[in-house]
Amino acid sequence: MNVMNESPRRKELIRLAAQLFVQEGFDRTTVRMLAQEMGIKSGSLFHHFKDKQEILAAVIEEGTQNALIIAHQSIEQYPAEPEARLRAMARAHLETLFADRNAHVVALFEWRRLDPAASAHLSHLRDAYEALWVEVIDDALQAGLIHGDRFLVSRFILGALNWTVRWYDPNGPRTPDDLADELVGMIMAR
Amino acid sequence: MNVMNESPRRKELIRLAAQLFVQEGFDRTTVRMLAQEMGIKSGSLFHHFKDKQEILAAVIEEGTQNALIIAHQSIEQYPAEPEARLRAMARAHLETLFADRNAHVVALFEWRRLDPAASAHLSHLRDAYEALWVEVIDDALQAGLIHGDRFLVSRFILGALNWTVRWYDPNGPRTPDDLADELVGMIMAR
DNA sequence: CATTCACACTAGCGCTTGCTTGGTTACTCA
DNA sequence: TGAGTAACCAAGCAAGCGCTAGTGTGAATG
Numbered sequence A, B: 001m002n003v004m005n006e007s008p009r010r011k012e013l014i015r016l017a018a019q020l021f022v023q024e025g026f027d028r029t030t031v032r033m034l035a036q037e038m039g040i041k042s043g044s045l046f047h048h049f050k051d052k053q054e055i056l057a058a059v060i061e062e063g064t065q066n067a068l069i070i071a072h073q074s075i076e077q078y079p080a081e082p083e084a085r086l087r088a089m090a091r092a093h094l095e096t097l098f099a100d101r102n103a104h105v106v107a108l109f110e111w112r113r114l115d116p117a118a119s120a121h122l123s124h125l126r127d128a129y130e131a132l133w134v135e136v137i138d139d140a141l142q143a144g145l146i147h148g149d150r151f152l153v154s155r156f157i158l159g160a161l162n163w164t165v166r167w168y169d170p171n172g173p174r175t176p177d178d179l180a181d182e183l184v185g186m187i188m189a190r
Numbered sequence C: 001c002a003t004t005c006a007c008a009c010t011a012g013c014g015c016t017t018g019c020t021t022g023g024t025t026a027c028t029c030a
Numbered sequence D: 001t002g003a004g005t006a007a008c009c010a011a012g013c014a015a016g017c018g019c020t021a022g023t024g025t026g027a028a029t030g
Helices: A008-024 A031-038 A042-048 A052-075 A082-099 A101-109 A116-142 A150-166 A176-187 B008-024 B031-038 B042-048 B052-075 B082-099 B101-109 B116-142 B150-166 B176-187
Strands: none
Touching: A008 A031, A008 A042, A008 A052, A008 A101, A031 A042, A052 A082, A052 A101, A052 A116, A082 A101, A082 A116, A082 A150, A082 A176, A101 A150, A116 A150, A150 A176, A150 B150, A150 B176, A176 B150, A176 B176, B008 B031, B008 B042, B008 B052, B008 B101, B031 B042, B052 B082, B052 B101, B052 B116, B082 B101, B082 B116, B082 B150, B082 B176, B101 B150, B116 B150, B150 B176
16 A cells, blocks of 8 residues: 555546546445446555545545645735725635536535544645635725625625536636626625 | 335435435435435335335425425525625525435436326426526626626536535535525626 | 556456335234 | 135345455656
8 A cells, every 4th residue: 555645546546436436426436436446446446545445535635735825825815905806715615626527516416424533634735715804804804895794794705606617607608707807796885 | 015104204204215216326225225314124125105106206205395494485585686686585595405405405316217107297396496597697697797698607507506405515614695695796787 | 677656457356225025013994 | 615816925146336456567766
């Protein structure tokens, strides 16, 4: 087994697993299906991962790491412009959501399948990401751009954004940036 | 087997199944777990339902039927007041969502486990419900209460509302009506 | 040249799954 | 009273599950 390995091979396997988890759901995806998709036999799978759980954790970790990095990069461009920060954060959210769609769908809808240990570890990553949001929203509230309870507002915005994976068609006429701008426009006081 | 049966017994079994599906997820809920929760043996379960799939369909059907009825009752009280209609619709949505929480969580997150036949049948129910929303939102747009693309606005609102099942605590200080009012306040032009 | 290593294979164990079968009990109603 | 039926049970089958043990191979390392 290959515990802490960041090889390209492992990354590719994780990508394939994410795709299958989205298609079938974690529980219905068997190790034999995973192996076939990866072009190996089911036994060989356990050379790369300790067990099926570890594959799930790896998928979710990758997605969340990427989201954090991109969000950071996006808002640090505008240290003192609340509206630009809000817009950049929403854009970054949708950008990662659809660039890395499979991993994020797994993170959003299969989180509960994580065992407690993995869940605890990954919760920190997610909390760090949500803290970024709360920060940006606090700025926007203080600047009078939006109004309402900071807790509820951030939950509503994240809900609206996350739910897009259920209906948004990347091949349609609208870009993720269009969506982000529309949402920001919808909630901003004029 | 007991195909089209609306007996109280069946209703109770469906309620118990919904609870387990939420706790464990559909795939991880075994027929033996269901039977034990129902106080019968696993074989007896198939006297009430053709197969496991039928239980899932029954759970989702119940929840969606209720939502439709309550939404109808709520908005027909205000035939010509766009703001009241919007608020009533949001309140009704959250009211059913938490009154009938288990069934709705299953409907939202286990829909994809339905086989194609059941999915086709239930899609009509869901579409009827969403049509109500589009109607109410069109009225609000025309009245100038909110602004934006009708399609996107309704998706964002439904996303924000549905996502509440992931974070809202019914034992906390806020009522579902508080949430609905806060959301409407957040998006309404002033 | 000998050893080690990553990576893959074959074979299958022990267990759980959804569902079936054949029969029993309790109740309703002519 | 006795026929019909809804509701249940005990037993188990066939298939599929995650995972393990033991082995082979070709490339890198000493």
